[in-house]
Amino acid sequence: MIADSAGGQARGARTAPLRIGIAGLGTVGAGLVKLLRGNETTVAARAGRPITITAVAARDRTRDRGVDLSGLTWHDDAVALATDPDVDVVVELIGGAEGVARRLVTAALAAGRPVVTANKALIAVHGAELAALAERAGVPLMFEAAVAGGIPAIKTVREGLAADRLTRVGGILNGTCNYIMTAMRESGRPFADVLAEAQALGYAEADPSTDVDGIDAAHKLAILAGLAFGRPVAFASVHVEGIRGIDALDLDFARALGYRIKLLGLARRRDDGVEARVHPCLVPEKAPIAQVDGVFNAVVVEGAFVGRLMLEGRGAGEGPTATAVAADLIDVARGSAVPVWGRSADGLTQIEALPRTAFHEEYYLRLNVHDRPGVIADVTAVLRDHGVSLRSMLQHGRADAVPQDGSAGDPSVPLVLVTHRTRESAMMEALGRIAALSAVIGAPAMIRIDPG
Template sequence: MPRTTTGHQVTGRNMNADELRIGIAGLGTVGAGLVKLLRANESIVAARAGRRVVVTAVAARDRTRDRGIDLGGVTWHDDALALARDPDVDVVVELIGGAEGIARELVTAALRAGRPVVTANKALIAVHGAELAELAELSGVPLMFEAAVAGGIPAIKAVREGLAADRLTRVGGILNGTCNYIMTAMRESGRPFADVLAEAQALGYAEADPSTDVDGIDAAHKLAILAGLAFGRPVAFSSVHVEGIRGIDALDLGFARALGYRIKLLGLARRREDGIEARVHPCLVPEKAPIAQVDGVFNAVVAEGAFVGRLMLEGRGAGEGPTATAVAADLIDIARGIAVPVWGRSADGLTQVEALPRTAFHEEYYLRLNVHDRPGVIADVTAVLRDHGVSLRSMLQHGRAGADDTSGEPSVPLVLVTHRTRESAMMEALARIAALPAVIGEPAMIRIEAG
């Protein structure tokens, strides 16, 4: 049985100098997976870390839950904050999650106590990364978070360290496996969003409350981190433009296929002369583009630089094994004495930057309208686009959708693809198009990416 503490009284232990002793806060899927990995690969980890990495303490709420791991000889704290002052803990591993509350308190307390911290908490880093970076630097200890973005994909190290010598101009990709699974299943089966979401929940790919995933928040947390690493300044999370996938209809996936595209939820950050774009939303990408081939629960991280060109890393973005592997990689670095500034540069004078508003975006656009099947409708729609300086690249119309409003008049879906234009112009044009008498319901607009 694990030893127990109920407050400040922690049983000490004499540890060998050849050990890196870790305390884990949170024994969910990733926490239990980390314990399993460190024990199953003990010799591999020791060889690469230069010393054994051992779990000496844990903190979790439910002691009765069967996690499939033996915690005999491990100190169990009722209060996670006790890990920050446990003399038998060299490194605190925070796997609780959330930008506020006990997770933030624990990381702050550990850094102030001079304890290195490893976390998988993307929300915490995205929202409070600038202040935590300053605290870590003042305390002279590392704050590591490889597992916060894209699970087992070494995205943090690739962007912050592997590409440190290049001037990156773009970073992002498919950053949420739940959304990617849902979009893939909808495309392949033609089923509606609600049905596929229920399936994803039954399979364990989506939470009971899926809003953080399907509304784009999880991907936005990860994008804010990647943008900060790529451009050397943390991006204010509140300024990231975020749209989810609830509004994507199976009809859109079919039209996208007819046009030679697939629809993906992408996180995109670009360095521009007038600022930084940081946005998460569904995109049409060409079917032959590498990122269009990333399906199911897989993630993909894309980076572009002046010298490196474009590169893409693909793999599982979540789950016990991939995420635990990323946490362990950070522990090995700490054991070896390898420390990198949180944002790749000194925290001295580090301030957050606001992302550009959506009115500054310039894209090509896919528009789907449901319109009454009557003469002059297309002319009315194109006249509005013309008035706002939006030119059309192509148009697609397939059959009749049937009578679906109180008038009983036949309706038809109409798809328009525009040339590159300002989003502010598109927003103004869509407002006028939605008000046309022949247009039924709200128009659907999806941005188009080159891939």
């Protein structure tokens, strides 16, 4: 009789509504409210029970968010959701690696409450600590929406490919940068003009630094690399470069060479450790990832058995991100939880993070040089001295203007060199010497080449 009673109580708990509290009522928070109410029947059928919103937390009670919030408990202090007796699951949509978001998630897990978050910065920076806390509490910490919006990247890497040995993960992880690079390529306009347009359209924030300097993509890559390679998340080990230095001239040269330029996040598992880096890359124009344009994202995964997979879709926005949050809530409602990093903390491995000097790539170099005899010989001699082999060279015609430094003398011309695969440490040393040559004007531009 005791067993029957306990079983009945468990079945009753599984059919009772799952009560959620939402912290953060911005675009995604309001979108989640719309989705759960608009798709109420579908969500309940797939979750096995209703999912209801009982409480919210946000700073401004007077703002019109386009959703009816009457009847819900409103907390001015979001951390109060962690102990609200009418909340079963805390949904954190505030954002940021520190402050209220971190305090709320920590408090909720410590109180034994499941947490669903879209906060890539929090998971990338504090994911190891929070995963250990969730494991001790025996509750799920879910973050599908933290990477690539509506693309099921987390589930694919952590669950769908759980049996394979993954060797590479990454892709186009920031829609703002992808939009800017696409618009620059198609219109020939400079970075500053296209950035202003992206801000006017709502694709870029008023302060775009997190996006255009590569930080947002690095947060997502750190999470994917931790899941793919079974290691603690290690944001600090990601080498990060943004797109501010990409000139429209580089896009023209890339086209002439048969490439497009994309900001990529790349994590590779090598025998001696893991590379994790975010930076612009030349990719062959016929490669599938080169065709991903505008605000779209693409996640690429390679495994020893599965080969290469590519998932493409919208990486941000109200609908895609709210859908990913709801998917996690459905898993919680069904009791379908997996370890935060796909394995227990004891099962994670301390794989060495490789420094930038250990990277091996082909490289695109663009130099602005005085157009006079012997310049190419001087540049190629430096590359030769550092063991860098050239694959091709491209030079535009003589410029009409005087050198960029405004002095009289030889006109300047852009010179593009493409190398064979070489170690980045050798490339960095060679660039230092090339920049010091008297014929070279300004800093050389270097972009890595990815085979796509």
